[in-house]
Amino acid sequence: MSKGVLVDITKCIGCGSCTVACKMWNKLEYDNKVPSIGEDATLNDKNWTVVVQSSLNNAKGESVWRFAKQQCMHCVDPACASACFSRALQKNADGAVVYYPDLCVGCRYCMIACPFDVPKYEWSKAAPQITKCQMCSSRIAKGEAPACVAVCPTGVMKFADRQELINEAHLMLKRDDRYMKTVYGEHEVGGTCWLYVSDVPFDQLGFKSKLGSVPLPSYTHSFLKNVPVIALGWGVLLTGMSFYARRRNEIAKAKQAKRNGTDGNQQGEDDDFDEED
Amino acid sequence: MVQTAINKGRMMTSMKRIELFGWKFTITPARKILTFIAAFSIAAMVIRLITGFSLLTNLNDDWPWGLWIAFDVLTGVALAGGGYSTALVVHILHRDKYHPVARGALLTSLLGYILVMAGLFLDIGQWFNFWRPFVSWGHASVLFEVFWCISIYTTIQVLEFGEIVTEKIGIKLHRFFKKILPVLMIIGVVFPTLHQSSLGALFLIAVHKVYPLWWTEYLPVFFLMSSFFIGPAMVCVESALAGKFFGHKVSLNVLSGLARISGRMMVLYLGLKIFDLFERGVVGLAFLGNLEGNMFLLEIIVGVAIPIGIVFSRFGKTRNGLLVYGVLTSGGVILNRMNTVFTSMVSYSSGAYFPSIWEFIVSIGLISIGCLLYSFIVENFNIFDHHPSQRSDKHDNQLSV
Ligand code: SF4
Ligand code: SF4
Secondary structure (H helix, E strand, O other): HHHHHHHHEEHHHOOOOHHHHOOOHHHOOOOOOOOOEOOOOOOOOOOOEEEEEEEEEEOOOOOOEEEEEEOOOOOOHHHHHHHHHOOEEEEEOOOOEEOOOOOOOOHHHHHHOOOOOOOEEEEOOOOOOEOOOOOHHHHHHHHOOOOHHHOOOOOOOOEEEEHHHHHHHHHHHHHHHOOOOOOOOHHHHHHHHEEEEEEHHHHHOOOOOOOOOOOOOOHHHHOOOOOOOOOOHHHHHHHHHHHHHHHHHHHHHHHHHHHHOOOOOOOOOOOOOOOOO | OHHHHHHHHHHHHHHHHEEEEEEEEEHHHHHHHHHHHHHHHHHHHHHHHHHHHOOOOOOEOEEEOOOHHHHHHHHHHHOOOOOHHHHHHHOOOOHHHHHHHHHHHHHHHHHHHHHHHHHHHHOOOOOHOOOOHHHHHOOOHHHHHHHHHHHHHHHHHHHHHHHHHOOOOOOHHHHHHHHHHHHHHHHHHHHHHHHHHHHHHHHHHHHHOOOOOOOOOHHHHHHHHHHHHHHHHHHHHHHHHHHHHOOOOOOEEEHHHHHHHHHHHHHHHHHEEEEEEEHHOHHHHHHOHHHHHHHHHHHHHHHHHHHHHOOOOHHHOOHHHHHHHHHHHHHHHHHHHHHHHHHHHHOOOOOOOOOOOOHHHHHHHHHHHHHHHHHHHHHHHOOOOOOOOOOOOOOOOOOOO
16 A cells, blocks of 8 residues: 655644754765755755745735745656666655665656656765655655654654545545645646645645646656557568569669660669659 | 868878878878867766766756757767668668768768767766666666667667678678678668657656647657758768868769758658647747747757758759758757757756856767767778769769858
8 A cells, every 4th residue: 555644734833853854864964055944945965855944925914934845755656767767766565766776877867757856966976876755665664654754743744545644634624724725746747645735825835836637657658658569560661661662673673674775784773763753 | 160170171181191000090180189179078088987977067956967968969869860861761762872872871870879878878977887777677768768779779880880891801791791781771770760759758758847849749759850851961961071071072963862852851840840839839939039939940940941941942952052951950950959958948947057168078079089980980991982873973063162
C-alpha cells in the first residue's frame, strides 16, 4: 500500500524543526549561503526540505504569515523515475521515490523532467550526484514515519496510507470552511504521496497551480510505445525501396543498352531516373 | 573573417606538408589556429572532468542543461543528419547522381557523432559511470532510446567507413566491408530516424516548462523532419567550403537536386507547423512581440520560409543561391534547437544562465578538432574522387562565389 503524508498548512508555525531533523537523519551540511527556513528558503543539494514563509492576506483581508514545507512530492507516477535512463530513481511500493547513487550517470534529465523542480545537483563537487528527499525510506521500511513528520512539535503532518489521508482531508474540508476546497496533490500530475490542505490559495504559497492531472510519463509513453513498430516497419520499407530502386535502375540500364546497340556499358550508370520534376 | 580563412585555404598548396609513415598532413595558418584552439580546449576539458562543473561552467539548479547539451549534442546530432539523409537518397533510393556527395556526407556525419559523444561525455557528472545504461535498463526513458541509438549508430557509421578505410589499410577486409554495406546502410537509416525524433521527444515530459510555441506532441516529428532537411543544406555549405579548400567541386545539378528534395520536406514541415499552431490555438503567441514570439518568427521566416523561396526560384540554381540556402537552413535548425532548450525555458526559470567563456571554448574546441580530423581524413583517404558514375555535367557553368 502506498503511504503518504498529509500536511495541514494552517498548523505550521515555521519553527523549522523538520528541516533540522532532515539534516540530522540524512547527515546533510548546513548551507551558510542558502537558508532552509524563511522567505528566501530554497531547496538545494544540502536542503532536502525547506519551510518557505509567505506574507499574504487571508479571506478577511488581514495580513498573515503562512509557512509551506517543501520537499519531493513522491509522485504516484513520478516523471523523474520515468526519465532516468539508468534506473537510478525508482518508485517503491510503499510510495517513496528513492535515488540509487551508484546507478546515476549524472545526465540531469530527472531535473528537466520533474514538474516540481525537486531534484538538485551537487554542483560544487568533482563527481556530483542528484540529491532529493527520499521520504526516509529506510525508516518507512521499519514502519516509522519520516524524520520530519516524527519531530514536528505542532502536528502539522500525518503519515498514513495515502488513500486514507485523502478521505480524511476531504472530511476536514467539509467540516471546516476555513479550508480551500482542494487537496493539493490528490490529482496533480496524476497524484502525489504528499498531500496538502490550506486556508489560503495554494498558488500564493508558491505551489504550482497549473500542472493538470495527466501523469507526465504518459506523454513519453505514447511516443515510446510506437518506436518498435516504426523501427520495424521503416526497416522493411527501406529494404523494399532499396531492392525496388536497384531493380528499376538495372532495367533502365538494360533498356539504355539496347537502345545504344551493343556497347551499353559505357553509358552505364546514367541518370535516367534522377530528375524528379 | 571567413574570407581571410578562405584565402588562407587557397594558399594551401604552397604550405608545408608533413609526411610520416605514408600519412600526409598539410600545415596551413588556419590549421595552426585550429590546433591551438583544440589544444587549449582539451586542457579545459581535462580540468572539467577532474574538478566538476562549478569551476568552468555557469550551470545551476535552474539551468541543469546548458550550452553543451543544446549545441554540442542537440545541434550536433541534427547537423550530422546529413549522413543518413544522403545515405537514404544515394544508397537506398539509388539515385546515383548524388554519389559524389555521399562519402563527404558520411564523413561529416561520423565526425559529428563522435564529437556529440565527446560533448555528452563532458556533460555528464558521473562520466566514469557512462556505461550504466547498458546494464541498468531505464527503458521507460526517452534518453535510454537516444543513448542506445546513438551508440549503435556511431558503431554502424564506423563500420560503413570501414569500406573507405580498407581501400588503403587492411585491404584484405575490403571485400567483406563492401558486402555488408547494404545491410549497414539500412540499419544506418533506421537508427537515426529513431533518435532524431527521440531528441525532440526528450522534451515531451517537460510539458510545463517548454514555451507553448515549441512544446507540442509533434515535437518528435518536427525534430525528425528538420534533421532530414538540414542534411542537404549542410552538404551545400560543406561543398562550398570543400570547393575552396580542397578543390572539390560538386556539380551544380547535384546540389540543386538535393536542395529541392530537402525543399519539399521543408514545405511539409512548415505546413505541419502552422497547422499545429492553429490546432492548439497558440498562433497569437508568435505575435506578442516578446522574446519567445520574435525568436519563433525569426526561426520560421529566416530559417524555413526564405530558404524554401530560394530553393524553388532561379537563385536556387546558382552556387551563390545554394550557399545562402544552405547557411539559412542550417542556421534555422540550429536556432530551433537553441530555442527549444534556451528561449523556451527563459520565462520558466527566470533566465539565470548564460554560458561561461569556458563552455564556449570547449564547444569551439570540439568543432576545431572536427575540422582537423576532417582535413586529415580528406587528405589521406578517397573521399572526394569517388565518382562511380563519372558523368560530365553540362549545367555546371554558372560558377560563382
Ligand atoms: S516531485 Fe519530482 S522528484 Fe519528487 S517524485 Fe515527483 S517527479 Fe520525482
Ligand atoms: S541525473 Fe542520474 S538520476 Fe537523474 S536522470 Fe540522470 S542518471 Fe538518472
